[in-house]
Amino acid sequence: QTQAQAAGDEAKADEAPHFVFVPLMAQGHIIPAVDTALLLATHGALCTVVATPSTAARVRPTIDSARRSGLEVSLVDFPLDYAAVGLPDGVPGGADNMDNVPPEYMLAYYSAITLLCGPIETYLRAHAPRPPTCVVSDFCHPWTTKLAASLGVPRLSFFSMCAFCVLCQHNVERFNAYDGVLDPNQPVVVSGLEKRFEVTMAQAPGFFRGWPGWEKFADDVERARVDADGVVMNTFEEMEPEYVAGYAAARGMKVWTVGLVSLYHQHATTLAARGDTASIDTDDCVRWLDGKDPGSVVYVSFGSIVHADPKQIMELGLGLEASGYPFVWVVKGAERHNEAALAFLRGLEERVAGRGLLVWGWAPQALILSHHAAGAFVTHCGWNSTLEAVAAGLPVVTWPHFTDQFLNEKLAVEVLGIGVSIGVKEPVMYQVDKKEIVVGRSAVEAAVRGAMDGGEDGQERRRRARELAVKARAAVSEGGSSHTNIRDLVKCFGVGASTQDAAE
Numbered sequence: 001q002t003q004a005q006a007a008g009d010e011a012k013a014d015e016a017p018h019f020v021f022v023p024l025m026a027q028g029h030i031i032p033a034v035d036t037a038l039l040l041a042t043h044g045a046l047c048t049v050v051a052t053p054s055t056a057a058r059v060r061p062t063i064d065s066a067r068r069s070g071l072e073v074s075l076v077d078f079p080l081d082y083a084a085v086g087l088p089d090g091v092p093g094g095a096d097n098m099d100n101v102p103p104e105y106m107l108a109y110y111s112a113i114t115l116l117c118g119p120i121e122t123y124l125r126a127h128a129p130r131p132p133t134c135v136v137s138d139f140c141h142p143w144t145t146k147l148a149a150s151l152g153v154p155r156l157s158f159f160s161m162c163a164f165c166v167l168c169q170h171n172v173e174r175f176n177a178y179d180g181v182l183d184p185n186q187p188v189v190v191s192g193l194e195k196r197f198e199v200t201m202a203q204a205p206g207f208f209r210g211w212p213g214w215e216k217f218a219d220d221v222e223r224a225r226v227d228a229d230g231v232v233m234n235t236f237e238e239m240e241p242e243y244v245a246g247y248a249a250a251r252g253m254k255v256w257t258v259g260l261v262s263l264y265h266q267h268a269t270t271l272a273a274r275g276d277t278a279s280i281d282t283d284d285c286v287r288w289l290d291g292k293d294p295g296s297v298v299y300v301s302f303g304s305i306v307h308a309d310p311k312q313i314m315e316l317g318l319g320l321e322a323s324g325y326p327f328v329w330v331v332k333g334a335e336r337h338n339e340a341a342l343a344f345l346r347g348l349e350e351r352v353a354g355r356g357l358l359v360w361g362w363a364p365q366a367l368i369l370s371h372h373a374a375g376a377f378v379t380h381c382g383w384n385s386t387l388e389a390v391a392a393g394l395p396v397v398t399w400p401h402f403t404d405q406f407l408n409e410k411l412a413v414e415v416l417g418i419g420v421s422i423g424v425k426e427p428v429m430y431q432v433d434k435k436e437i438v439v440g441r442s443a444v445e446a447a448v449r450g451a452m453d454g455g456e457d458g459q460e461r462r463r464r465a466r467e468l469a470v471k472a473r474a475a476v477s478e479g480g481s482s483h484t485n486i487r488d489l490v491k492c493f494g495v496g497a498s499t500q501d502a503a504e
């Protein structure tokens, strides 16, 4: 039985829902959105994913491969019109993703993407094989409230974040935790939670809060979250039950947890193609890992957006070298580094040849983490990376940089007990920061040793990580919580279903 036949068994085509996904144009958001679309399609839904051209190009192989396997999923791209928002020559050509729009044009990007509302609606009315029945849009796209209203369908907020993070952030705002706090690094307690957590304004300012000029946008984002008909989240209930329930209660809306969506990919080839074309030959990479002992390799990556300061790169590299463990370090493209950093990286590459593998570009991350040689993950705590460590049953060294990453670190270290914090307290903002070195080589070495060995504590962390991975697999298996939620979404948003069905 093909996937399509299996899908057909679950939802009759004339009643099957048509979900329109509008992800944020960032790899950390579109990758899980695409995976969620594929999951819904395996249960009989039709899914259309909307993206900007450079973003779409990176996920097209995944969508094409799913289509070839018989799933009803399509990808449509729409260029951004910066001229229409008053920036005729300012933005570099093709800048339409969080990793290629310069920070100074980010507000213009968010304005330009708003203008896709009309073209998307026109496209769907003219070309979609069936009328949409539900919009699933990133919570960073408040304008999709209007899109869903024009189409006359409900809208679900898509969160590529954990419930713990969004609930903490929600409670900090709801209980005005920062009122009267002048020092952005002063710890405050998050109210309304059973367990005690402290955050700082710098670490958890609120989505789009604290940036001059973004006040209206931040308000629009909050309004759109209140107005949503429900939430779809890439997490799983058994990992953070009290926070999933807490967020649903706080918002008074249903939360469908559907993760871990990376587990949708059963084959190494589709796993390796996730998010972009790998810059190393996947077979070579697997062969390299095959040559290492089980659980011996440290994987180091800071996601798709972080740009490291040259001095920080050197400290990290020297710390990895001193740790003595084999490692795979994703250093991103050579064009992202200055001459000093490049010279250092090339020198390191030579010194550690055979023991350390530097990936110059996009890495097949989920594939590497799932290899039996992987032993720990030094991560910036992007939510997807955190989840991919969970899926692989690996402990993490937590090194948050910005946005939700400090709260994800708290979840990994203080709630799940699978993380060793590298000790960063203040955010290093988007792209290169002017700050002094944040983390020195000895701190890197110590944290890596802690995660890879760490005595009894280390063993306990590893045991908890493995246990979580088992629970994650159970959640996406037949009858598991996420599997059931995917089915429920297909049922609730099919033709003739009403928003009332969703609320029940």
Ligand code: UDP
Pocket (backbone or CB within 6 Å): 026, 027, 028, 029, 031, 274, 275, 301, 302, 303, 304, 305, 306, 330, 361, 362, 363, 364, 365, 366, 381, 382, 383, 384, 385, 386, 388
């Ligand atoms: N990723 C990858 N290869 C890379 C860099 C990133 O496959 O070289 C993937 C990673 O597996 C994850 C996503 O890109 O799925 C990054 O999302 P995350 O939330 O971890 O971090 P962000 O990039 O949003 O900061």
